[in-house]
Amino acid sequence: MPDDAPSPSDDSTLFEEDAAPAENGHSDAAQEAPPLSEGLTIERVFSQDGTHPFDEFDWDTRDAAIKNQQGEAIFEQKGVEFPEHFSQLATNVVASKYFYGDLDDQDVPPEEGGRETSLRELVDRVTRTITDWGKEQGYFASEEEAETFYDELTWLTVNQYGAFNSPVWFNVGLAQQYGTRDTGDKKIYGWDPTAEHVVEVDPYVNPQASACFIISVDDSIDDIWQLMGESARLFKFGSGVGADWSTLRSTKEKLSGGGVPSGPVSFMRVQDETGDTIKSGGKTRRAAIMQTLKCWHPDVLEFVEAKQTEEKKAHALIDQGYDGSFNGPAYGSVAFQNVNQSLRVTDEFMEAAEKGESYDLTAVTTGETVDQIDAAELLHKVGEGTYVCGDPGLQYEDTMQHWHTCKNTAPINSTNPCVTGDTLVSTEDGLRRIDDMLGETPRIVGLDGELHRAARVVETGDKPVYRLRTKSGYELKLTADHRVWTENRGDVPAAELTKDDKVRLLRPRFGTETLDGNTAEFVGLLLGDGCRVEDEVTLTMDKEREVPVIEKAAATVNDLKTQRQGGPVTVRTKTSSTARITCREPGVVGLVSRHAVLGEGSAAKRLTPEALQLDKESTAALLRGLFTADGTVADYGDKSQYVALDSTSEELLQQVQQLLLGFSVKAKIYRNRRVTDRAMLPDGKEGVKEYDVEQVHSLRITRSSRVRFEEEVGFMPESRKAAALTALNERVGTYRDRMTDRVESLDLIGEETVYDLTEPDTRHSARTARSTWSAFARRRASSSPRRKSSSTTPATPRTTSPRTATSFARWDWASPTSARC
Known part of the structure; x- marks a missing residue:
């Protein structure tokens, strides 16, 4: 491995180096991979045997165009082919962001170096390549099973039941289907299973398919520029990057050779410019960057105010008549438009803010206190920034590390959703407390109402717990980031639920014990x-x-x-x-x-x-x-x-x-x-x-x-x-009672030991804290950076008070007495 080769932070290249494609554009290396002992059999659920998924739809040709506020086309491709059920918006997005090739070459087939013009080409490029990889690595029991997999995956994609992340659409299949190869020095790094170490690989043959990467940076100019190089390569092929910059010395410290450091915010600005210059995947899509700084860093105030200061500059330019659209010159001339930023706060900092106390800012190099800051005032500035431009967010440092299940590794950047020990899970034996199943792999009721084998039940530590209550009074105790299945929005973190959300009431399974x-x-x-x-x-x-x-x-x-x-x-x-x-x-x-x-x-x-x-x-x-x-x-x-x-x-x-x-x-x-x-x-x-x-x-x-x-x-x-x-x-007749219920309130009730399990088939299970009423998704821990559109750390949600019920009289058949013991 070259001395200057970066260490990969994610499994960006999941497949071995492919053999050269055959004349039909498909890889012919299938015989090189040993088959699995049995191989997968694929049930045909959506597609029709003997009919290509593409042939199940009516297709038409239309024009795709994206225009600015002045009505000027910033992208246009005429005569693209899409299924009739695709909206014009979907057509515009897919054609502009994911079709491969230059616009000037749309009359040339993509396998001859031209541009994709049909959704058929895009979807087939990806789903055929994934299927071929599976065949080459012996995943399927037979050729027929592999083709069923291809048909099902293609059907789901074209029907928009599921979608891959952007790097998959950008990169997967370019070499395998079109014969695209690196003609310059566009190298990325992948694992060589034969040599058992990281090597340079062709980014088209071994495509970068992961969406998010965590990269580290040390307090040296060489490491800072290595981070910039890693960021640029990741941006180039469509992925996002997250880094914590607290390791860089502040502007209040000294350089070893004398002088004053530039500080982390200045280098964050360089990373932002890198992302703006190298558009994600070579498209017009902005790069995705996550930048964090810890609350003890001496440059924390500059960091908190950085993005809102730039936002105010953009507003001033707009007031002077500059175009304020997403890609217009007003925002194009100010910094931090490609990044999300979050302040990482400790329990000690939050307690200082609560008490109105100052908080020590310490030097990166020596750990000595170099300044103090009013903790509450800094939080106020965070709130002002989120109001002005949506940043910075908050990450709860001590909470994340306290819940860390592998404390000897690097710090984590997102957390697991969990439920409390008295949560009842619907199993094949009836309702059982989750803490009574610790270490077991029970069969539980999934979102489809059927029994599925769950992974081992685990204890995940002591965490803040909320009580979720519906309009009919069904309750669940859970963590703020626990995802709840809603009928109107799908999976939603508990902290983001609103009174407009409607949850499904699942039937729990009865047990097997009998009583006369x-x-x-x-x-x-x-x-x-x-x-x-x-x-x-x-x-x-x-x-x-x-x-x-x-x-x-x-x-x-x-x-x-x-x-x-x-x-x-x-x-x-x-x-x-x-x-x-x-x-x-x-x-x-x-x-x-x-x-x-x-x-x-x-x-x-x-x-x-x-x-x-x-x-x-x-x-x-x-x-x-x-x-x-x-x-x-x-x-x-x-x-x-x-x-x-x-x-x-x-x-x-x-x-x-x-x-x-x-x-x-x-x-x-x-x-x-x-x-x-x-x-x-x-x-x-x-x-x-x-x-x-x-x-x-x-x-x-x-x-x-x-x-x-x-x-x-x-x-x-x-x-x-x-x-x-x-x-x-x-x-008296009746109206139909629907087995759904609206969310009523979410209230913080304290800290408890919490537990979790994984149901891998439907990824949901019927769970309840003293009431079985909904299905909850289980996410695995991720090291991806926090994106602005999702919540990865517990945040205090809005709470509402349960509705006060009015008094009702009882009818005559009520029992007038009860035992007094």
Whole structure:
């Protein structure tokens, strides 16, 4: 390797040196690569066997043109061929940015040195080359499988279901399909598997296909200019570059030979000019550059103000009549128009800003304090810059390094999205906490509703956690950069969600554990109207309305008892309004405790993890018992009709909400229904008394979900509520309940240990923190520089307060009593 050869920071050349193309332009080196032991088989999903994907569309010829504000054409190519379904905008972008060859040579075929004139040529150049590489390296089980891969990839591309990054469109296939070779010294560096070291390679034969590179710079003039050379080569073939410039000494320090250094901002300006001079991929597209500086650097103020100062110059030129368009002379004559910039701040700096304190600026060479800066004032200038020109952004240095999973390597530049330990994941065994699956590779429900094998569940450290809540009250705890699947925008980082975003409510999978139907109903009844004190469980219900229900519960307990202690359980009447059964049988109490938490007070009632892994029939029976005990059938005539479940336990309602989704039943939680913490309640002595009361929450089922609830769960037939719901559903029609929900709020709730997993097939999994409601994409860690259009470090998102629900009356079938233990 030459002494001056740069060390590659990315796998820019993924394939071995190709053999010379055959006469048809395709490589004939397939026999040189050993086949895989088996090879891939490709299922045909989109394309048609025997029909080329191009032949499935109607094509037409049109003109592509891009004009400036004065209506003058800055690009024009006549007679280009595109599918009819391509918009004019797409036509203009593809023809101007990605068609290979000189405009003057558009009458010459590209394989003879001319210009591409059709989307067919562009797409085939890329997809055929990738397919041929796969064949040469033995990836496919047969030639037929390779051609199926080509057809599928081509179909997806032409239909715009997916798109490659710009370097792929710029570079891939030029040598393989058109025979293009380097005729000068356009060398890049690639890995030689035979020599096992980095060598110079032809950039057309070994195309640069990666979009982003991280490159380093040391505090020496030689290294600075090496960075400029690396940047230029990367820009030339269409890739972007990111670098942190904090290693360069500041203007407040001294050079070894005397004099004052230029400082990092001056060299950032040179890199910006390099990007402007060498257009990305040889096109009119600007190069993509990321520049960062750490908050302790003595030149930090110059850095923060640099881009907005240039922006103000451009505004002054525009005011004087200069063209202010994207490529016009106003912006073309000022600096930093090819870069994004970010200030890297530490926890110490942010705390100083919070307290209104000064922050030390330290010399790069000696570490000594050379100046101080008002931390809050610097943040104010950052905010001013983002308002004026969108830069600089913020990167949270300590947070990124604290989460670093490979701390002995170089610092990271982006972070993983994660969820908290109590997040429930829909698996083949039902809902399971993600922290209980640490180290496992479970089969989980993906975005398509099917089971997929996930990669190993991992703990990723302690991170700031946010609570995401939807309009119906579904919740998830997650990190700010965790991507959420939305129906309207696809994958969106949590911090960028708005109230206009709509998430999908996925059906969780039921488990495989079983519980006798009568037993499951008894557990549900206790969750509603029961309690546990020491080794005793008690169920108390309304004497007048629910005697058949409690008598069935007593019969169930007697069937369960294995040790006769004090004879059979009987229904006891404590007052004129309540009926009660009590059981001390260890087997019964143990069975109940395995499925329900009853002994920590009514506000802490909840289902256990074992209950969340019950099969469908057992889950329906448990919910049937709970709704029979604490549910309501509400009918307000023309105003509203619904099934409600009220509880002081918000967690229990969240669990019920998620289990109902398994039956395709959508429910909404109204929180904090009580307006006072005191209430008049039965005193157990035929009277009433004022008591302190817990806040109460209400789960409501409306629309078609109300009918679905009766069909799948319902009330116990012994209860009057079952007949009331049947009569309501027969009398009142419903609107369709859509299994989507709008985002309501995103609130910072603290720091927790978080976990993650990868589902590689659909790259989504049904996850929830106490409610299963959406699918979340899992991104792998990336060393790419932060682009302005995406968020790679946690940022404090906008938050909104949950809507305050108004008060609703209960219908007559509500249970008037509940156990007080």
